[in-house]
Amino acid sequence: MLNRIDLRGGVPDPRRLLPRAQLDVSVAVERIRPVVEAVREHGYAAIREASERFDGISPEVLRVPAEVIAAAESTLDPEVRAALLESIRRARRVHADQRRTDHTTQVVPGGTVTERWVPVERVGLYVPGGLAMYPSTVVMNVVPAQEAGVRSLVVVSPPQKDNGGLPDPRVLAACALLGVDEVYAVGGAQAVAMLAYGASVDAEDSARCEPVDMITGPGNIWVTAAKRLLRGVVGIDAEAGPTEIAILADDSADPAHVAADLISQAEHDPLAASVLVTPSVELVEAVERELARQVPATKHAERVTTALTGEQSGVVLVDDLDAGLRVVDAYAAEHLEIQTRDAREWALRVRNAGAIFVGSWSPVSLGDYCAGSNHVLPTGGCARHSSGLSVQSFLRGIHLVEYSQDALREVAPHVVTLATVEDLPAHGQAVRARFPGTLS
């Protein structure tokens, strides 16, 4: 079922050998550009038009009323409530530990630099809702933002036909459990554009969604493309697009677990990527047998099959685990599982991954819901340079520079020299002016 790439005998350029899905983000950017431009120009009308086109429904008033959010919480299934509360509790423990404290460095006597960590003021959080519903993603967006101290939080999530054009009720209930009351029934590129530019949210122009300073959250290729297009207009977290799992395994791995984990992430999206990297031909054959058994029995078999047989998924055969490590590092998966002997040692050698799941008892599904870690993670190779969502994502470090007269006098000649070298004499003059007649 999985494509096979045989790298035994050498790993020439694993980046080129392991393609991502053919419909890549740069192609999708051009497709959604007109939607984003229409929202910027026409606001509400364009959002409604795009929602009708892509979601098949849109409520007349885009903001979800407070009583609807409260009702979603009061009618929430008790088991789902308990699971969400546990997910929130664990995520809060981990993210509370990520808080930063201000730090002052005394550079010279009388000269200090203080780094202040200041939360972003207003943040838009995208919660997907196309092929699957994601109350867990409310948790993963909101908890780090709250722990960072963000004051204004707004959630957007696609309108659902089976909920009268409102977002999924479990998503609304998760918002209520976390105290988020500004929620809009808008998804896709139109939601990202609404957050970036702001827009009226009803036909009478009597209420508005004010623009946000930053947008975070995962989504499909169209959401990811809109985030890429609007980066700069607004702050954007890492690109968290169609899900990926890579598994580095040896012959100690349980093929039933490996297959189940590959399937688990393939069920997100036909564009999801599931990759197995191993030196064991026996494991590959056993995993193939497991896939043949497990895929037909899974609920979203069609979507899973499309994802697993797509060019973005496959098995990579390598000579040994060292070669496998080079492959997974070059690939930089959103999720990397290590299912080998001495898994922790191998995990500590990995350089590029959104999150690493170590050993047989830490599947990606645990991290998706209840490990305490964050599941909004970089995809498409962005793990080479970006991190998953965290408290840090919502903070800006602002330097406070405080020098006394003596401390400035002491360093002034160096400032003047560097200004002269850069042919920016007015820079030097700004310092000279403070010490008339004393600096050449």
Ligand SMILES: NC(=O)c1ccc[n+]([C@@H]2O[C@H](COP(=O)([O-])OP(=O)(O)OC[C@H]3O[C@@H](n4cnc5c(N)ncnc54)[C@H](O)[C@@H]3O)[C@@H](O)[C@H]2O)c1
């Ligand atoms: N990387 C991460 O951290 C992470 C976490 C969770 C989920 N995900 C990914 O999020 C995605 C969720 O996708 P989803 O589809 O369920 O929900 P979604 O909310 O991301 O996408 C649905 C929206 O896409 C828009 N859309 C659909 N077809 C379109 C088209 N042809 N042109 C333009 N817009 C279109 C619609 O407006 C709809 O509201 C999956 O790819 C999943 O793998 C990633």
Ligand SMILES: N[C@H](CO)Cc1c[nH]c[nH+]1
């Ligand atoms: N695996 C997804 C991140 O790519 C997160 C998720 C949410 N719900 C289930 N899974």
Ligand SMILES: [Zn+2]
């Ligand atoms: Zn998942």
